[in-house]
Amino acid sequence: MKKIEKYSFGIGDRFTMQGEAQLRAIMQANDLGIPLVPVWNKSNREHQIVRTVPADTWSEAARAVGALNYAGNWYVDADHINLSNVDAYIPHSNFFTLDVADYIGRQGEAAGQTDMLRKLQPFTGELNIPGIDETFSITEPQLEGIVNKFHMAVKEAALIYRRISAERGNEDFIAEVSMDEVEEAQSPVELFFILLMIDHYGIPAQTIAPKFTGRFNKGVDYVGDVDQFRKEFEQDLLVIDHAVNIFNLPRNLKLSVHSGSDKFSIYPVIGELIRKYDKGIHVKTAGTTWLEEVIGLAMAGGEALALAKSIYSSAFQRMDELCGPYATVIDIDKQKLPDPSEVDAWDSARFAGTLRHIPGHTDYDPMFRQLIHVGYKVAAEMGTAYLEMLEKHKEIVGSQVTENIFDRHIKRLFDL
Numbered sequence: 001m002k003k004i005e006k007y008s009f010g011i012g013d014r015f016t017m018q019g020e021a022q023l024r025a026i027m028q029a030n031d032l033g034i035p036l037v038p039v040w041n042k043s044n045r046e047h048q049i050v051r052t053v054p055a056d057t058w059s060e061a062a063r064a065v066g067a068l069n070y071a072g073n074w075y076v077d078a079d080h081i082n083l084s085n086v087d088a089y090i091p092h093s094n095f096f097t098l099d100v101a102d103y104i105g106r107q108g109e110a111a112g113q114t115d116m117l118r119k120l121q122p123f124t125g126e127l128n129i130p131g132i133d134e135t136f137s138i139t140e141p142q143l144e145g146i147v148n149k150f151h152m153a154v155k156e157a158a159l160i161y162r163r164i165s166a167e168r169g170n171e172d173f174i175a176e177v178s179m180d181e182v183e184e185a186q187s188p189v190e191l192f193f194i195l196l197m198i199d200h201y202g203i204p205a206q207t208i209a210p211k212f213t214g215r216f217n218k219g220v221d222y223v224g225d226v227d228q229f230r231k232e233f234e235q236d237l238l239v240i241d242h243a244v245n246i247f248n249l250p251r252n253l254k255l256s257v258h259s260g261s262d263k264f265s266i267y268p269v270i271g272e273l274i275r276k277y278d279k280g281i282h283v284k285t286a287g288t289t290w291l292e293e294v295i296g297l298a299m300a301g302g303e304a305l306a307l308a309k310s311i312y313s314s315a316f317q318r319m320d321e322l323c324g325p326y327a328t329v330i331d332i333d334k335q336k337l338p339d340p341s342e343v344d345a346w347d348s349a350r351f352a353g354t355l356r357h358i359p360g361h362t363d364y365d366p367m368f369r370q371l372i373h374v375g376y377k378v379a380a381e382m383g384t385a386y387l388e389m390l391e392k393h394k395e396i397v398g399s400q401v402t403e404n405i406f407d408r409h410i411k412r413l414f415d416l
């Protein structure tokens with residue numbers, strides 16, 4: 001089995017043009033002694049909207065690695081895949097995010113549910129997790145609820161995992177189980193029993209993406225109770241520690257934070273806790289790079305700024321359509337967005353300042369940013385006109401991409 005490093009960073013790239021700029025940020029971290037590895041992730045949803053195929057992501061990554069003489073390990077993540085779409089990714093990925101959120105709460109046949117409940121029953125009573133002061137009292141109805149909620153999801157993850165290993169003829173890849181795209185957070189106790197089931201089905205998951213408490217909206221900061229997040233994240237780390245000790249799971253199993261870009265208010269918490277317990281982490285980002293492309297174009301001025309403005313204007317007109325697929329992960333109040341006619345009068349600095357995520361900056365507008373975030377479909381529809389503009393201004397665009405990942409993300413997470 002391929003084994004993922006302790007620290008990995010998911011760098012999604014909608015238009016597959018920023019591989020080098022992204023890798024540069026990872027290499028800057030390496031230069032400062034942080035053994036971080038890159039994972040190029042792209043979901044099926046993104047591929048469909050942008051009209052790219054899994055092989056494009058692989059070749060982008062390979063090109064970047066070659067161009068920069070990067071000598072470390074690197075991965076391409078088939079992000080949020082399921083049985084219906086995994087096949088196309090199998091030859092072009094070495095990391096698979098098995099998304100089973102849709103299976104949460106589904107009911108399997110009664111006998112299977114009863115068998116699983118029997119596996120959990122020995123944990124009825126007091127559950128102590130080393131390192132957690134609080135004792136959890138586990139009741140039979142609670143276990144039944146957990147089986148009803150999560151058993152089919154884990155079973156589905158096993159089916160996807162087996163399909164990948166059968167098609168590849170090996171288990172030489174990273175498997176992540178993701179349950180993050182749901183409204184309700186999974187508690188540390190639920191995570192413990194999910195891990196038991198993952199072990200039962202023999203899925204060698206090396207990363208797991210639960211839904212954490214609070215809102216993880218796309219491209220903007222965390223919205224929620226940071227103290228509550230801290231408590232839950234710390235307990236999750238200890239639950240995983242205990243689970244890898246008593247179940248047969250990979251020792252390097254670690255948490256994966258999805259929609260992980262821009263969650264600046266919790267990065268210091270995550271960083272502090274993984275260092276306290278000497279744990280690994282995977283942070284997954286995607287749209288933040290696309291936003292930097294638009295910022296770079298705005299800064300380039302002239303026709304590039306005009307193109308950035310037209311993306312905003314179209315996204316504003318088509319807001320409902322564009323927001324639909326992201327309904328659970330964005331919060332936009334249309335009334336608070338600037339009118340496109342107003343934006344038309346902005347200069348480069350004003351547009352870039354409104355879009356760029358600098359907490360406390362007077363121009364920064366998270367609503368504007370979230371709308372552009374889902375607006376990549378507009379750029380995709382522009383086809384070569386958009387791509388050629390990126391190529392023309394690749395220096396300034398690339399520098400924005402690198403700076404965003406390194407200065408605003410990696411530095412905060414690793415306290416550099």
Ligand SMILES: [Zn+2]
Pocket residue numbers: 080178180181209258259
């Ligand atoms: Zn996700």
